[in-house]
Amino acid sequence: MTKDKLKIAIVGSSGYTGGELYRILLHHPGAVITAVTSERSAGKPITDIFPHLRGLTDLVCEPLDPASIAKKAELVFLALPHVTAQEAAFQMHKLGVKVVDLSADYRLADPVLYEKWYEHRHQYPDLLKQAVYGLPELHRERIRKASLIANPGCYPTSAILGLAPAIAKKLIDNATIVVDSKSAVSGAGRSPALAYHFPEANESLMAYKVGAHRHTPEIEQELSLLADGQVTISFTPHLVPMNRGILSTIYAKLSVPADTGKLHAVFQDFYRSETFVRVLPLGQFPNVRNVRGSNFCDIGVHADGRTGRAVIVTAIDNLVKGASGQAVQNMNLMMGFEETAGLKFAGLFP
């Protein structure tokens, strides 16, 4: 039964995005996981790292050996830290394996920008040119033909999907954009640190990396493409005491008269054929609890007559549409599956 399925590998599988790839892919109708790698847990069953998967898989972690993985898998998901991912993507790609890279290493088309924000020189500028930014709602056709996908960051997904219609339809003044994003703690990864120690992170709320978060140039790159000109934004991430979810509240001066109905109609129209973007009914605003565990991005809009500003609010699950769900959506496109295959499950509420 699994004989004809697409063979895939998950590389660097001990973090939360790795765990989500399992959860989703174990039920994918057309793909089967044939290898998982983890340097630290090599030789151990994946259920040692993710006890919630016990009874659903017998996979055992192996160290990352590109040649060995290439024999077992036609497509590989890289859930590695940046810099490490850069090298792995190059190796796997060279071996003819399709790559969906969940790190930031191939997201910024300009290697100079990469070096500036990530403080490492990009080692594979040629491969970088072949990478496609994996936001299906914007780059669907290019993704279908890609061999290397740079899977978007969680914050950028929430910001770009919220701004794309407004910028593409020239409804806002692109010089006035403020993106105020609030993320669950799983966005910080699975490595313990004092800031994420339960008694410090619970009943806690803060802004961090003000004016300096690495997702900023990624958001600006995509918005600039949409605007056909450089867009510079203010972006402030925050940490909120919950496990999953990003809510982004976006502000920009309207370049047209304020009219929520019209703004809403533009958004509805822009995303009319998108399964995973739900433009909420007029007057409603999203809540992360309604997208938890699902691949949806919910959007609400308001055109404010008092201030002449648009206020756009988006909600995603940072680990699904913001990472692993979107990665599978990209896989589906690359490999000719139905785009929604294995992804149209309901979220978990409450």
Add this chain to the structure above:
Amino acid sequence: MTKDKLKIAIVGSSGYTGGELYRILLHHPGAVITAVTSERSAGKPITDIFPHLRGLTDLVCEPLDPASIAKKAELVFLALPHVTAQEAAFQMHKLGVKVVDLSADYRLADPVLYEKWYEHRHQYPDLLKQAVYGLPELHRERIRKASLIANPGCYPTSAILGLAPAIAKKLIDNATIVVDSKSAVSGAGRSPALAYHFPEANESLMAYKVGAHRHTPEIEQELSLLADGQVTISFTPHLVPMNRGILSTIYAKLSVPADTGKLHAVFQDFYRSETFVRVLPLGQFPNVRNVRGSNFCDIGVHADGRTGRAVIVTAIDNLVKGASGQAVQNMNLMMGFEETAGLKFAGLFP
């Protein structure tokens, strides 16, 4: 494609167990939801009540009219308050519709006991005799042939699965059983009340209904069947600040020499062929986070040489194995599906 599927209705669908029935049944390979009822929300789309389901269903709530439901559905799930469920079960059953009742109305075989604990006289003692207590791990064969299932309570599921091997194999002194259970707040239902108001329930922890919780006789009924003699237990429920999950810590004097290995082996053997009961490796104890959103019950055991007591810890998701997942498991058995159909999904972690 859905033509040959089993047609099912969800009656009383605005609470959390109703929501879980949707989440699970929308993806069931052999069943399709054809009707949903809610008195308060009649005429409204179910996504008004459960916005997380938007984009996945177009169902509209209707008021409960048994005759009308009977035309649309071969099996009905009752997610109603007790007493109300009693009547609905009777009506639907009379019309030849199979019933899985998630309320407590048909769980206690003895109507005198029902009246004592629920303070209402049971109106349908004859139907009560036909009801089967829907814990598949204990009553699988009877469930297959049943037309009315009394779906177990959340606490009883966690307690009975933890005690069944020990009692059946006569490893403990049944007069010494203490069940200390800790539940997430969703166990209290979806009706707002001060005790569940966020600032009161968060950073909060309490015992409640000490010595008086209605799930007590239900647990005792099943344990007594296993013991072939009356079992009386101390049961204390607690409320813990989380959305989902029940952890039950169970104590009893061992009637055999303390030996964790042996105790563990008995549990493993007892549940060897059960998909949804995961006896953890020797020395490991469950955490509700590993069963969240799944139909699993995780169990860990310890035989304490110092005190001569067995300590058994079980974890379930109160809304899945403790309610809606188990209800679907019962449906699968009653209707001849694979028992695990639509239920072998991974939980959501983190």
Add this chain to the structure above:
Amino acid sequence: MTKDKLKIAIVGSSGYTGGELYRILLHHPGAVITAVTSERSAGKPITDIFPHLRGLTDLVCEPLDPASIAKKAELVFLALPHVTAQEAAFQMHKLGVKVVDLSADYRLADPVLYEKWYEHRHQYPDLLKQAVYGLPELHRERIRKASLIANPGCYPTSAILGLAPAIAKKLIDNATIVVDSKSAVSGAGRSPALAYHFPEANESLMAYKVGAHRHTPEIEQELSLLADGQVTISFTPHLVPMNRGILSTIYAKLSVPADTGKLHAVFQDFYRSETFVRVLPLGQFPNVRNVRGSNFCDIGVHADGRTGRAVIVTAIDNLVKGASGQAVQNMNLMMGFEETAGLKFAGLFP
């Protein structure tokens, strides 16, 4: 010992701000609570409503009878809903009792604005003229002489303290101000409702009343006074799953060259002699956990060279500096106590 103490009454004492007034005032060196009112709980000990105070007070609730309260108290705190507070303030004031009103009824100097946002005509425009907006950091001298204090709202306190130095020192373009505020759930009050039901509010995050929150005109009133000209802002409140705290992230175009050091120096200077405003060291940003349970407002600032915007982040405990602590600070000023009397306690961490 309490003979010479100031006698005070708390009117409408069953909500969270009432509870905080107790917590603080029970330990005030110069004041003693002589009466507490609650219509619903008349005749019951206050510890029935607030069991955490058991052992610390024997006060019994009484219904609100202004004449009776006037005999027992020289100053009264009104923790009532708006409209109700309006009348109570008038009655108590007429009887010569000093009033600190924690509702919104006397905050907006312009009764037309009040009617527009609160949808009730103000009944006491003459008394309204005598009311002083109780933000000590801005109106200290007027507060000292006031007989009626309109205690600021929680969001306004966090927004105004964050913007005051920047506007007063003309560092920003007042037409570009965006205030993105995130509040704990206690800010919604103590009345149960579905949105605040634990399983709905936990693991949840949303914007609400987008472009329409009643605290907007209050913020604008105070900023306009500082700017000596009308200031209109975008203000979006959010609900975050925690018990206490407001974090406000404030954006505005700099009207001077971006220089974080200079911006920081202006803030430090502005608040140099303020006990309860802590301008954090350069480069640090506040976290609500560090002000929980205390009367402090923490502030961090950033001048962003890329965008030419100031980003100012403030943190308060919504129930203390955002309500009851500030109310006591106002009482201290009005009654000639040391401004910090009874208020220099450390917050609760973790």
Add this chain to the structure above:
Amino acid sequence: MTKDKLKIAIVGSSGYTGGELYRILLHHPGAVITAVTSERSAGKPITDIFPHLRGLTDLVCEPLDPASIAKKAELVFLALPHVTAQEAAFQMHKLGVKVVDLSADYRLADPVLYEKWYEHRHQYPDLLKQAVYGLPELHRERIRKASLIANPGCYPTSAILGLAPAIAKKLIDNATIVVDSKSAVSGAGRSPALAYHFPEANESLMAYKVGAHRHTPEIEQELSLLADGQVTISFTPHLVPMNRGILSTIYAKLSVPADTGKLHAVFQDFYRSETFVRVLPLGQFPNVRNVRGSNFCDIGVHADGRTGRAVIVTAIDNLVKGASGQAVQNMNLMMGFEETAGLKFAGLFP
């Protein structure tokens, strides 16, 4: 003003119990902190470690040099890991400084038991003989005369206070005691680890160290003293997703006929003159939220006719009555202050 105050030092001040000592002692009417030590943070202001204290203290951490501390302080609180505390207590005691040790090092009177459970040989058995177990409700008079206090563990405080009246008054069968305790995550300390990483500990609930927790012999020691004979108990600790609090649910067979009224009366009588133990009204049970931030221990009792068991529930704040508050209570007794000095503050609710 602080000239005549008792000079105290806090040794090992970077953890949560250290932080609580500050919070409490900064407001103590008769004591002043003159030195704080932290090896890792030597030279840094204590507000770097505890930003919530900013504006309230200028203390700078120093490395632990017993001779130097002895010059500055008459009493020292040791908030050190066990083994380390053992040595520091010895050194400070030798120098004539009174010691309140918050570690476990001097709690077990029997050094053999210490070695068995803590896997280190006790280095100072002579000093151990002089140590007094600092539970004021049981050992008040001995504490007054002590020079070295072994401050009780958090779990033991909650368990012993719940069992003392029942054992002392011979109401229960001491061979049947089960203590099921649930602790907040701050009980695990301030060192980050995967189990306490927010996304792992939130929405999480587990038992741990089943049958093997080090607080077990400490509880048994004190219960055995009360029973005048060896008492052996089953004790299971659990981790609950909240910042503060321990709830212990205690079960034991009644050796007298079940009568909740009588049981309650015995508890009331036993604790009649205790300020910090609040026996709740008949039929009420404690909630940790009502003791959060305070030095109270709340107790509720039930005598169950069905099972013949007593069920006793206690609630404390693990960092206050379970650690630092009790430490100050012990200091008050040792140094001749009013026992409640600096401790009769209300908790923080919500």
